[in-house]
Amino acid sequence: MHRWSTATYSDEPVALESAMMKDHYTFGDNDAAADRLALLARAFEPSSARLLESVTTSAAARAIDLGCGPGFTTVLMHRTLGARETWGLDASERLIARARSRFGAGLTFATHDVTSSPFPVAHVDAFYARYLLTHLAAPRGVLNACALAARTGARFAIEENCSLESIEPLFIEYYRRVSRMHAHYGQDMYVGERLARLAEGTPWKVERFERTRITLDGRVMARLHAINVRTWRNDPFAASAFSAADIDAMTSDLDEVAAGSRAAPEVTCVMGQLVLAFA
Numbered sequence: 001m002h003r004w005s006t007a008t009y010s011d012e013p014v015a016l017e018s019a020m021m022k023d024h025y026t027f028g029d030n031d032a033a034a035d036r037l038a039l040l041a042r043a044f045e046p047s048s049a050r051l052l053e054s055v056t057t058s059a060a061a062r063a064i065d066l067g068c069g070p071g072f073t074t075v076l077m078h079r080t081l082g083a084r085e086t087w088g089l090d091a092s093e094r095l096i097a098r099a100r101s102r103f104g105a106g107l108t109f110a111t112h113d114v115t116s117s118p119f120p121v122a123h124v125d126a127f128y129a130r131y132l133l134t135h136l137a138a139p140r141g142v143l144n145a146c147a148l149a150a151r152t153g154a155r156f157a158i159e160e161n162c163s164l165e166s167i168e169p170l171f172i173e174y175y176r177r178v179s180r181m182h183a184h185y186g187q188d189m190y191v192g193e194r195l196a197r198l199a200e201g202t203p204w205k206v207e208r209f210e211r212t213r214i215t216l217d218g219r220v221m222a223r224l225h226a227i228n229v230r231t232w233r234n235d236p237f238a239a240s241a242f243s244a245a246d247i248d249a250m251t252s253d254l255d256e257v258a259a260g261s262r263a264a265p266e267v268t269c270v271m272g273q274l275v276l277a278f279a
Contacts, residue, residue, distance in 0.1 A: 003249035023115070023136050024185040025092075034070045034098050036227040039220065040131070041072035044271075047214050048073070048130060048159060051273050052080040055155045060125040064089060064149070066114045066142065067132035071099030074107055077128050087121050089114050115141040119149040127156040133198070134160055137186035140198050147203040147278060156204060156276040160192035162211055165268040168218065170253050174225050177242065184237045192272025204276040212271045218264035222257035229254060 060083040065074040068088030078086035088103075089112045090096050099109045110120045114129075115136065127146050133139035146156060164175050175189075182189040191198075196209045229251045232238035238247070256262040 003253060023187075025135050031094075033227070033231065034095055036224055037069040037095075038072060039224050039227075041076070043216055043220055043224070044130065044159075044214070045072075045076060047212060047271060047273075048076060049080055051157055051159065051212075051275075052077060052128065055081070055126065055157050055275055057081065057125050057153070057155050061085060062121065062124045062151075063087070063126040063128070064119070064121065064124050064146075066127060066129040066146070067091075067135075068099060068109065069095045071103040071107065071109065073128065073130055074099065074109070075103055077126075078107060081126055083126060085121075089119065115145055117145040117148045119145065122149050123151045124149045125151055125154050127154065128158075129156075130159040131161075133158065133195075134182065134189055134191050135187055139188075139191060140202060143199060143202040143204055143276070150203075150278040152278065154278040155207070156274075156278070158195055158272075158274045158276070160195060160272050161190050162192035162270040162272045163190060165270065166218075166265065168264045168267075170250070170257070170264065171218075171221065171225070171267060174229070174250065174254070177238075178228070180241070181235070181237055184241075192270070195272045195274040199274075199276055204278055207275040207277045209272065209274045212273050214269040214271055216267045216269055218266055219258055219260060221267045222254045222264060226251055226254035226258055 060081050063077055063081055063083035063086045065077050065086070065088045068074045068090045071088055074086060074088035086107050088099055088107060088109045091111065091113045093111050096109050096111045112120055114132070115138070129142065133142065136142065166172055179189040196206050199206050229247060232242060232247050233244065257264040
């Protein structure tokens with residue numbers, strides 16, 4: 001029997017003032033968020049590696065990982081594509097500092113809003129973004145900004161959720177709440193379904209789009225989700241929409257699954273994987 005409620009939170013708009021002036025990262029910007037991104041990187045690395053291995057660029061000299069966080073995807077991109085120069089860009093100074101500390105020897109990291117141009121690097125052969133567009137109210141802006149930094153023949157690989165599927169009520173309710181948070185901030189938790197359409201009106205052309213089903217361990221997902229729920233007390237929307245008791249109860253239930261003291265089935269992520277070409 002779950003201890004959190006499915007009906008105690010409000011869908012009424014919350015006055016955010018300056019919080020709505022820029023894109024809002026709902027999962028936090030702190031050490032816990034960085035740890036969560038490390039777990040996420042391990043869970044999705046096999047699928048992401050296959051996508052990057054399929055990207056055809058002619059002797060990529062320069063590559064950029066957009067929204068690189070603490071650098072794990074930047075390392076994966078560099079290792080897979082073998083570019084002579086690989087950059088990681090992220091708006092978070094905290095996460096960039098972590099990336100530099102851990103991976104700075106052979107990679108270049110810079111604090112930069114990837115929706116804004118010019119980038120600190122130009123003539124780029126390959127771009128990559130995973131779970132970036134879902135956090136942006138105007139995701140097409142990234143495609144336009146990248147186009148200004150792209151070399152002719154460049155490729156852009158993007159990964160975003162089309163859906164997250166589970167028969168576990170705890171996970172179902174968690175995804176419902178996260179979706180509401182994204183929507184409140186003008187974002188789309190399942191932007192993967194419309195990735196190809198985002199290229200319309202930009203200099204990028206769709207090379208291919210596919211939906212890839214990824215099976216994820218329930219304990220791993222519970223650990224990821226619990227880290228996120230712990231940030232909700234400090235989120236303007238979540239703190240108003242969800243009761244403190246509900247947040248604590250959901251955190252406790254997720255912790256039990258993560259620890260293995262409570263069973264939970266696997267989660268299926270249907271990942272939209274898009275490859276764009278720049279002519």
